[in-house]
Amino acid sequence: MILTSVLLVLAVVPLAVSLTARERVAFRDSQRADTRVIAAAAEEHLSDREPATAMRRELEAAARAGDCAAVYDASARLVAGTPCTAARGEEAEELVERVLEGHEPEPPESEGRLLTVEPAGEVREPSGAVVLARSAAPLDARVAALWGWSAVIGTAALAASVLLSVRLARWVSRPLSTLDAAARRLGEGALDERADVGGGPPEVRRLAATFNTMAARTEALVHGHRAVIADVSHQLRTPLAALRLRLDVLATGAEGDTAGELASAQEEIARLSRLVDGLLAVARAEQATPLPTAVRVDEAVAERVAAWSPVAEERGVRLTASAGPALTAALGAGHLEQILDNLIANAVEAVAEGGTVTLAHEAAGTSVRVRVRDNGPGMSAGAKAVAFRRFGNPEAGGTGLGLAIVHRLVTSNGGTARLEDTPGGGLTAVLDLPSWQGRAPGRPVPSPKGGRERPAGAGG
Template identity: 75%
Template sequence: MTRRIAWTLMVLTSVLLALAVVPLAASLTARERVSYRDSQRAAARVVAAAAEEHLSDGRPATALRKELAATAASGDCATVYDASARLVAGTPCRAATGKEAEELVEDVLRGREPEPPENEGRLLAAEPAGDVREPAGVVVLARSAAPLDARIAAVWGWSAVIGAAGLVASALLSVRLARWVGRPLSTLDASARRLGEGSLDERADVGSGPPEVRRLAATFNTMAARTEALVHGHRTVIADVSHQLRTPLAALRLRLDVLAADADDATAAELAAAQEEISRLSRLVDGLLAVARAEQATPGATAVRADEVVAERVTAWAPVAEERGVRLTADPGGAALAVASGAGHLEQILDNLIANAVDAVPPGGHISLGHRADGTTATLYVRDDGPGMTAEAKAAAFRRFGSRKAGGTGLGLAVVHRLVTVDGGGVRLQDTPGGGLTVVLDLPLWPERGRERTGGPRSLPVPKKS
């Protein structure tokens, strides 16, 4: 925006300078020409007055020769012609003679006022000696055009200097004005970006820029403060709810265990069912907390080695899958690649997907993980040969409590969807050829410049067997 404002003001100033300076210079040039011509014609009329006394009154040519000498001393050239266009007298300089001078003489003798021509770098001017309608002769005066050219060059030179100075001043003022307006907006944009990335204590500078921008920064700070208060309050409520729910659930489970120890078979079965419901309620509380934490997670992306994370999670979950009679493997052939992801996100995503697959696949089934790079995107997948999902179940899978599976919370895929989208990727569900479900993750690749600095992913604890 700074550049656009500066260029706009500079173009506007250039147009205004062109519209003002060029016509002014042209006007001054025309005025210089007229002034120079008037001065030249005045000098020619002085010689013409002396020539009239000689040609009309028959007086001696003394005064005429005196004026011609003065004209020659000033650097001009002059010639005197009689009424028959014959050369009567002149200065030693012959610039006032020739074809152009003779044509001027003819025009003046006929009573016309022609446009004075230029001869050998000198401007010619002709004045009648005596009456304009019946002149006794004609005086032609030639004066060098160099002084006029110098004056015109000075006019245009000073005009160019003034225009350039105005343009430079406009450029400096434009850049300063653009920065005065643009810098606070850039700072505000950076503050908004950091706030969106999770820096809730971020505030904008309200002491610089135009009043409108300062008011906008103040409004942003108010919004940021309210957002920080709401998020912190939300987190406090979550922490309190977590503590308040887990404690009575644990106490209730212990009481049921005590009762089940002394109960008969029928009562023990009922208590076991109640314990299952308590376990399901505990998983539901844990899932809600996981979703809440995922919704609050907005860390900046870092380079995460996807191949290492896949291998690590397969190693961590293999004993759990083996205990359930399920084979968990990583597909061979995956090249080393780094993805842009938040710290710990990819591990949490794969943990949720593997846990869902282990619960869904019957004994003797198979779960495989793999990855590949495609342009600027890394594709990771978790494939199983379990019962799969219907089209209706797939449409609701990423919504909270969208799962209708018995004993499920319907929160695992909601956590996955939230974490993947925070990292700028996408997730989709596909049918596995031959039966089953494949979850496909599309994550952005980390730029090449960061791969050589990429370290291994942060290891998570191995999931406990249940």
């Protein structure tokens, strides 16, 4: 629009100025021609001593046309004129004197009228002079119409340019906007998202086709990776269950060292079972594409504390929840419960008998902050740096998958998770969850786990 406006100004304004100047020149030439006609009739009377009939006839014609005219002799005395006196006066007399001296003065514009003066007879030795005053209103009207039409044409051209540019911009930008939305949804986990390749310029269509190829390969890779983990984990559960059952049968009648070895084998089988359950939980978490729902954080914290309190009491650990405001987070259904299950399981296993685990929540700007604090041995800086990776923590006492599940569920919902040292010793898990703002609070989806049952894959 700026470029078009500049081009229109550079094209229309000079053209209008040129046409205006031409109109003014044409108006003055027409007036001077009419003045010469009266001067020719006046010369016959002033120099040839012919009757003044022709001169008066021309003066009457000028009066009927709305002009004012006056005839002066060689001594600059008024000889005849129209009833209108606009062609008389000091200004007219000065023009007459300059013409009688042989000069050609520039016709001035006075009070909306244009004065022209012409000699009667020869220019060097005129026998008189004629002054004609004509209203400039017709000229002003034509100039105004000229500029008005120029403005209309410029506005129409600008409107056509705007319409064309908007349609062109939409033709280019709409496919790009669609592609941007598809890329955003793909980044949010919708691996089946594809861009429309049927609209826009060829370059945008090629970009959309390339994006679809990339999305298809990404979907195949991710699904293949998840399928391998899920299939391997699922296939391992059956032989592990059978092996555990056989060990249980053998341990029934075993005594002495044999019973101890079988008990150790049973513990290893139990650890492998927990590892397989954890892998399945990770696979499910990675496949989750959460649809945000309103989750009451205070209620979810209270429910999970109540569910885990019997487990904590068995270990001699005090599990509590600090009082906090009624806050609502935007999370996938059941995700907050699974996150808290893993964090509580880790904390309860980490602290010694007589230790404490405390859950707290508060508002933090546009987020809801949840803390799970314990007074256990804590973690080293290196362990905290890799704690959210699968099997990344060498100090983990469990499967090493619990914090990976927590990190995946929190980040997939648009939140963040980090580990901090507890003042006085211990570890604090800090979660910043997206807040559900401007909507009525909703109840979270209740967790199917209750009582003393631990979630699959929780801990580690």
